[in-house]
Amino acid sequence: MIGAKLPLTASRPCGTCNACCVGFLTANIYGTPMISGRPCKFLDKNCSIYNFRPQLCKDYICEWKSNPAIPDRFKPNNSNVIMHIRVKEGYDYLQVLDRNKELHKELYDWIYRYHLQGIYENVIYNHYSNFPSNYLGNQIVLTKNEKFRIIATEKVN
Ligand code: SF4
Numbered sequence: 106m107i108g109a110k111l112p113l114t115a116s117r118p119c120g121t122c123n124a125c126c127v128g129f130l131t132a133n134i135y136g137t138p139m140i141s142g143r144p145c146k147f148l149d150k151n152c153s154i155y156n157f158r159p160q161l162c163k164d165y166i167c168e169w170k171s172n173p174a175i176p177d178r179f180k181p182n183n184s185n186v187i188m189h190i191r192v193k194e195g196y197d198y199l200q201v202l203d204r205n206k207e208l209h210k211e212l213y214d215w216i217y218r219y220h221l222q223g224i225y226e227n228v229i230y231n232h233y234s235n236f237p238s239n240y241l242g243n244q245i246v247l248t249k250n251e252k253f254r255i256i257a258t259e260k261v262n
C-alpha cells in the first residue's frame with residue numbers, strides 16, 4: 106500500500122476501524138486496484154476475504170496504531186485521517202491522508218504543534234476535498250521552515 110511502513114511496534118488495536126480499506130490508500134489487491142477515494146472491492150461490512158487477504162493487508166499498520174503519541178481521538182475512523190511516515194526526496198515525512206473531509210482544526214493544530222516541536226519535522230497532507238471530481242488530491246507540504254503549501258495535484262483518468 107502506498108504510504109505503508111513497518112514500525113517496530115503495533116500497540117493499539119484496530120477494533121472496528123477499517124479506514125485502511127475504505128479509500129484513503131492505493132494498493133493492488135489480487136489484481137484489483139484500490140484507488141484513493143474508493144473502497145476496496147473486497148470490503149463488505151468487514152473484509153470479505155479476511156482469512157485470505159493479501160500479505161500487504163496483514164502487514165499494513167498506520168501511524169496511529171504504532172505511535173502512542175498520537176491521541177486516541179485521532180484514530181482513523183474517528184478523525185477521517187490516516188497518517189504514515191514516508192520517505193520522499195530523502196526526507197522523512199508524516200503523511201496525512203484525508204477522505205473527502207476538511208481537516209479538522211484540532212487535528213491541524215496538533216500536527217502543527219508537533220511540527221514546531223520538531224517531532225514531525227516534515228508533513229505532507231494529501232487533501233481530497235474541494236476539487237473538481239477528476240482531481241483526487243492535492244499535496245500540501247509542511248517543511249521545517251514553511252507553512253502548508255500546495256505542491257501537486259493528482260488527475261484521475
Ligand atoms: S487505519 Fe490503522 S487503526 Fe484503522 S484498521 Fe487500519 S491499521 Fe487499524
Ligand code: SF4
Nearest residue numbers: 126145147148152162
Ligand atoms: S482485502 Fe480486505 S483487508 Fe485488504 S484492503 Fe480489501 S477489505 Fe481491506
